[in-house]
Amino acid sequence: DKTGTMGGVRELIRAVRTCKTAAEERAVIHKESSQIRTQLRNEKSGQMSRDVAKLVYIHMLGYPSHFGQIACLNLVSSQKFSDKRIGYLATMLLLDESKELHLMVTNSLKRDMNSSNQNVAAFALCTLGAIASQEMARDLADEVEALLRSSSPYIKKKATLCAVRLIRKEPELVEQFIPATRSLLSERNHAVLLTGVILLKEMASASPSCLESFRRMVPSLVRLLKSLLSSGHSPEFDVNGINDPFLQTAIIRLLRVLGHGNEDASEGMNDILAEIATNTQTSSNVGNAVLYEVVKCIMEIEAESGLRVLAINNLGKFLLKNDRNIRYVALTTLLSTVQSGGNMSDSVQRHRSTIVDCLREADITIRRRALSLCFALINQSNVRSLVAELLEFLHVADREFKSYMVTELLIAADKYAPTRKWHVDTVLDIIITASSHLQEQGLAEVVQILADNSEFHKTSVQTLYRAVAEQSTSAQPLLQAASWCIGEYAELLVGGGSIPCREGKLKDIPAPSADDVVDMLHRLIQDPTNALSTRHYALNAIVKLSARISSISERCRNVIALYRRNIDEELQQRSNEYTVLFDKYPRIYPAVLERMPVAESKARSVVTTDLEKTPAPTIDTNGSQKQQGDLLDLFDDPPAQTASVISPSSNSAPSGGFDLLADLDFGGNNITATSTQRSVQPTSSAGGLDDLLGGLMMDSAPLAEPLKQEQNAPSMSTSNGVDDLLGDLLSGGSQQQAQPVHQGTDIFSDQLFAASSPLPAPVAVDAFHVDGLKIVFYPSRCAEEGKFEIKMELTNTSKNSLSQISIQMAVPKTCQVQLNPPSGSSLGALEASPPSITQVAKINAPPTEQLRTLLRVSYSINGGPLVVKQQA
Numbered sequence: 001d002k003t004g005t006m007g008g009v010r011e012l013i014r015a016v017r018t019c020k021t022a023a024e025e026r027a028v029i030h031k032e033s034s035q036i037r038t039q040l041r042n043e044k045s046g047q048m049s050r051d052v053a054k055l056v057y058i059h060m061l062g063y064p065s066h067f068g069q070i071a072c073l074n075l076v077s078s079q080k081f082s083d084k085r086i087g088y089l090a091t092m093l094l095l096d097e098s099k100e101l102h103l104m105v106t107n108s109l110k111r112d113m114n115s116s117n118q119n120v121a122a123f124a125l126c127t128l129g130a131i132a133s134q135e136m137a138r139d140l141a142d143e144v145e146a147l148l149r150s151s152s153p154y155i156k157k158k159a160t161l162c163a164v165r166l167i168r169k170e171p172e173l174v175e176q177f178i179p180a181t182r183s184l185l186s187e188r189n190h191a192v193l194l195t196g197v198i199l200l201k202e203m204a205s206a207s208p209s210c211l212e213s214f215r216r217m218v219p220s221l222v223r224l225l226k227s228l229l230s231s232g233h234s235p236e237f238d239v240n241g242i243n244d245p246f247l248q249t250a251i252i253r254l255l256r257v258l259g260h261g262n263e264d265a266s267e268g269m270n271d272i273l274a275e276i277a278t279n280t281q282t283s284s285n286v287g288n289a290v291l292y293e294v295v296k297c298i299m300e301i302e303a304e305s306g307l308r309v310l311a312i313n314n315l316g317k318f319l320l321k322n323d324r325n326i327r328y329v330a331l332t333t334l335l336s337t338v339q340s341g342g343n344m345s346d347s348v349q350r351h352r353s354t355i356v357d358c359l360r361e362a363d364i365t366i367r368r369r370a371l372s373l374c375f376a377l378i379n380q381s382n383v384r385s386l387v388a389e390l391l392e393f394l395h396v397a398d399r400e401f402k403s404y405m406v407t408e409l410l411i412a413a414d415k416y417a418p419t420r421k422w423h424v425d426t427v428l429d430i431i432i433t434a435s436s437h438l439q440e441q442g443l444a445e446v447v448q449i450l451a452d453n454s455e456f457h458k459t460s461v462q463t464l465y466r467a468v469a470e471q472s473t474s475a476q477p478l479l480q481a482a483s484w485c486i487g488e489y490a491e492l493l494v495g496g497g498s499i500p501c502r503e504g505k506l507k508d509i510p511a512p513s514a515d516d517v518v519d520m521l522h523r524l525i526q527d528p529t530n531a532l533s534t535r536h537y538a539l540n541a542i543v544k545l546s547a548r549i550s551s552i553s554e555r556c557r558n559v560i561a562l563y564r565r566n567i568d569e570e571l572q573q574r575s576n577e578y579t580v581l582f583d584k585y586p587r588i589y590p591a592v593l594e595r596m597p598v599a600e601s602k603a604r605s606v607v608t609t610d611l612e613k614t615p616a617p618t619i620d621t622n623g624s625q626k627q628q629g630d631l632l633d634l635f636d637d638p639p640a641q642t643a644s645v646i647s648p649s650s651n652s653a654p655s656g657g658f659d660l661l662a663d664l665d666f667g668g669n670n671i672t673a674t675s676t677q678r679s680v681q682p683t684s685s686a687g688g689l690d691d692l693l694g695g696l697m698m699d700s701a702p703l704a705e706p707l708k709q710e711q712n713a714p715s716m717s718t719s720n721g722v723d724d725l726l727g728d729l730l731s732g733g734s735q736q737q738a739q740p741v742h743q744g745t746d747i748f749s750d751q752l753f754a755a756s757s758p759l760p761a762p763v764a765v766d767a768f769h770v771d772g773l774k775i776v777f778y779p780s781r782c783a784e785e786g787k788f789e790i791k792m793e794l795t796n797t798s799k800n801s802l803s804q805i806s807i808q809m810a811v812p813k814t815c816q817v818q819l820n821p822p823s824g825s826s827l828g829a830l831e832a833s834p835p836s837i838t839q840v841a842k843i844n845a846p847p848t849e850q851l852r853t854l855l856r857v858s859y860s861i862n863g864g865p866l867v868v869k870q871q872a
Contacts, residue, residue: 009053016061029063040071049075049086056090069094069101076108076127081120084112088123097133106136113143118155121147125158129165137166141173148180153189160184160195164202171799174207185220190237190244193224197250204257205862206799208828215258218268225251225272229279240284252276252293259301260863261803261826266302273298277310282317288326292318292333299337300863309347312337316351324363331358331369338376339866340804345377352377352386359393371401375408383416387426394433402437406430410438410445423449424456432467435478440533443477447484451598458492461485462499466509469520479524480537486517487541488595490548493517514552518542522559525571532568539563539571543578547593557582768855770869772798773805773827775857787844788851794837796827803827803860807839810854815845 012032019025036051052071059065072094075087095102105127112124125147128140144166147159163177181203184196204211228243228251237244255273259266276294281287291314298311318330334355337344355377358370371393378386387409394405409430417423427449431438438446450460464482473479486493494517498508512520524530524538539560546556560582563575581589768775778791796802803826811817822839845851858868 008050009057012054012057025061029058029061033058033063033065033067037067040068049083052090053086056086056093059093065094069099073101073104073108076105076112081117084120084123088127092127092130095131097131097136102131102133103135105131106139109136110140110143113140113147118152121155122158125155125162129162132162132165132169134170137170137173141166141170141176145177145180148177153187153192156187157189157191157195160192160199164195164199167199167202167206171206174203174210177203178210178213185217185224190247194247194250197221197247197254201250201254201257204254205801206829211258211828215262215265218255218258218265221251221255221258222269222272225255225276229272229275240286241281242284242286242290245286245290248276248290249293252290252297256293256297256300256863259297259303260801261302261828263302269297269301270304270307273303274307274310277307277314282321285323285326288318288321288323292326292329295333299333305343308344312344312347312351316354319351319354319358324361324366327358327361328363328366328369331355331366331373335369335373335376336865338373340860345379349377349382352382356386356389364398367398368401371397371405375412378412378416380416380418383412383418384422387412391426391429391433394430402434403439406434406437407439407442410442414445414449420453421456424453424460428460428463431478431481432463435481436475438477440477443480446477446481450481450485451488451596454598457485457489458496461489461493462496465493465512465517465520466499466501469512474529476531476534479530479534483521483524483534483537483541486521487537487544490514490517490541490545494549514545514549515555518545518552518555518559521545525563532570535568536570536574539574539578544593546582547590767792768857768869769797770857771802771859771861771867772796772800773802773857773859775807775855786847787842790841790843792839792841794822794827794839796829799829800861801827801829801863803863804866805837805859806857808856809841810856811843811845812849812852814849815843815851817844818842 012028015028015032016025019028032054036054039047039051048071052068052075055065055068055071068090072087072090075083076091078084078087091102091105095105109124109128112120113128115121115124125144128136128144132140144159144162147155148163150156150159163180166173167177177199181196181200184192184199187193187196200214200217204214225248228248231243234243237247239245242248252273255269259269273294277291277298280291280294282291295311295314298307303311312334315330315334318326321327334348334351338348352374355370355373358366359374361367361370374386374390390405390409394402394409397405410427413423413426413430417426427446431446450457453460464478464485467473468479468482494511494514496511498510500508521538521542525535525542542556542559546553557579560575560578563571564579566572566575581592585592763779765777765779766774767777774795774797776793776795778793780789780791781787782789792807794805794807805822805825805827807819807822809817809819818841820840820842822837824837827837843851854870856868856870858866860866
């Protein structure tokens with residue numbers, strides 16, 4: 001080699017492949033890079049293209065190649081075709097829009113796009129599509145638009161794909177390309193047609209005005225699709241018996257965008273979609289791909305119910321195929337269909353047995369999807385059979401699934417239990433089978449369920465005692481639940497007769513004696529492998545046992561005394577306190593150790609989660625010090641308060657997670673209130689956020705009056721967690737009360753309210769603004785005391801379309817909320833038609849109550865998976 005380099009690209013590749021270690025490869029690349037750097041400084045154009053070609057290969061191996069960027073620009077500006085070819089290839093790979101250097105190639109691109117050589121123009125279009133930035137898109141849009149009208153199909157398809165890239169970078173250029181797209185659907189060249197359909201889809205997605213204009217093209221697209229289906233065999237475009245499947249799927253994707261949310265456009269494409277769904281052969285992946293796009297299109301547009309059933313049946317056929325990829329996409333689509341609500345859930349139920357069979361699939365991704373879908377399918381009619389199958393699968397399920405399954409099974413059993421006996425039996429099965437995967441905070445919920453059903457106390461304590469006595473288990477939640485039940489219902493265990501085997505396979509065992517029970521509890525305390533909380537449960541059970549069964553009172557006392565000097569502070573303190581109770585207060589200790597009163601049940605509304613996208617849910621009391629009945633008490637109200645329950649309809653709760661606001665008065669779409677109010681304390685913990693609408697109405701009373709009134713007014717809560725939505729609106733007085741202390745900002749804190757004053761115009765308050773979805777509140781006070789109305793206006797400020805929009809609102813337990821049906825459920829991009837959605841919330845509240853709200857908003861972005869957001 002006269003230049004002193006290692007040779008051409010082939011020699012470099014051969015040298016790299018002969019390297020046996022990474023160190024040898026690095027040495028070869030380092031030497032070659034040094035020689036290339038030297039050659040480029042000499043500016044020998046004859047060798048520059050070869051050196052840049054070697055740099056491309058070095059870049060592909062992951063080694064630095066930035067020092068060759070200027071050489072790429074020099075080759076692009078060369079007049080030699082071979083230099084341009086290498087220069088544009090290297091420019092696409094070595095430069096990108098994050099480097100300002102790429103702007104230097106703009107003039108060369110502009111000149112070459114106007115070249116008479118179509119290959120050179122194609123190089124420029126490909127490079128622009130690969131590295132275009134917003135500045136380059138604006139500068140070169142005119143040249144691309146001119147090439148869209150080229151007579152050469154080769155240039156036209158390149159220009160169309162380049163226009164797609166420019167629109168993605170700069171959506172404002174959509175209007176500039178509209179005139180050039182009018183003739184795209186009349187092209188005969190399939191490549192130009194394909195790229196044209198892709199461009200139309202991109203423009204319709206980026207601009208609501210284009211979307212409305214392109215909907216007039218639906219008949220033309222349908223005719224084009226029919227011609228593809230009816231035309232004979234064409235060797236040039238035929239793939240496994242399907243005529244140009246790439247063009248077919250592109251047209252169907254465009255129809256999906258045009259038909260979404262528009263009944264007229266959807267009606268025009270129903271027939272052709274039904275024909276494809278019925279006649280497409282699914283013996284190959286090509287037919288499956290076309291059919292899958294048709295199914296997605298049917299589920300997105302405003303299709304007829306019969307057509308939707310046909311689409312779901314096709315997905316059911318996908319589940320029977322051997323190809324795991326096809327089964328996975330079918331399960332994913334079915335899951336999104338069920339989570340979106342509507343009346344299609346019954347059609348999916350017909351394929352339940354096939355879905356359950358997917359739980360035995362070797363592929364873990366399919367098992368995960370099938371499991372999420374199984375929980376989504378549970379309802380009142382199939383809860384017995386489906387939960388039984390899931391319990392059977394729980395024994396052999398992957399460890400990573402068990403925590404999710406235990407929580408979801410408890411949720412489903414609580415929501416859809418046909419009888420109380422079935423509910424208790426199911427909870428016992430779950431905790432015995434996989435209690436080690438039950439979250440610690442969820443134990444309170446299990447105990448609550450067992451305590452609520454007094455007629456099954458005997459069955460519960462016997463079952464749990466037998467499970468602990470016969471199994472060598474280290475599942476702490478099972479040991480804790482058994483200890484609690486034995487402490488509460490020991491007399492039912494000792495004097496309840498023989499303990500039957502629930503499965504019917506083993507013999508009944510005789511009832512244990514009181515000493516046997518004490519021995520078992522004592523072993524739990526002595527076992528060093530048990531958690532400290534389990535030992536505490538066992539000690540509490542022993543002290544309660546002394547009050548339940550008097551014959552072993554002295555023994556229980558002696559066992560408790562053994563731990564007065566235990567190293568564990570909690571165990572030591574409890575032992576000493578119980579000993580003092582025995583010694584100094586023998587008369588009252590039986591009353592102190594009476595059965596725990598049944599905690600007030602909380603209304604819980606739950607929906608299933610997506611196992612693949614959402615972490616495994618936990619039944620969380622948000623702290624170990626809360627009362628046992630509180631599943632998720634977000635407002636942390638005192639135990640004396642009782643929830644007013646508003647039961648949402650079956651289709652009002654969005655998918656994506658279980659109800660985080662179950663113990664609040666919760667309003668959703670199309671709900672009916674069946675609530676009862678109970679007396680509450682005048683103070684409550686509110687939270688540390690803003691008083692959104694406190695003191696909304698104006699009052700002419702002087703500001704000095706609230707300071708005087710503060711001494712006689714009931715104590716007001718300080719805010720440490722949730723917004724005071726209507727604040728002083730609910731005071732009902734003619735003068736302003738003292739403002740509560742907030743850690744956040746009090747919007748309207750200086751405005752006063754008088755009950756007798758005229759009703760002012762509503763004031764706009766921004767309540768939610770995420771992912772472009774903006775919700776504005778317009779609150780007002782009704783003429784009737786204690787009644788308020790909030791008009792919510794939803795708009796879309798993003799470039800994405802939003803669908804399946806659903807709002808739920810939670811208020812404190814002493815209040816009631818009812819949401820009227822919304823005016824719509826979807827918003828086009830950039831405030832397209834319809835421009836907004838309105839919904840009205842009606843609230844009843846006591847005069848002295850501060851109203852706090854929590855919003856949960858669910859929506860889908862561009863037809864994607866459901867997004868659930870919460871905001872206080």
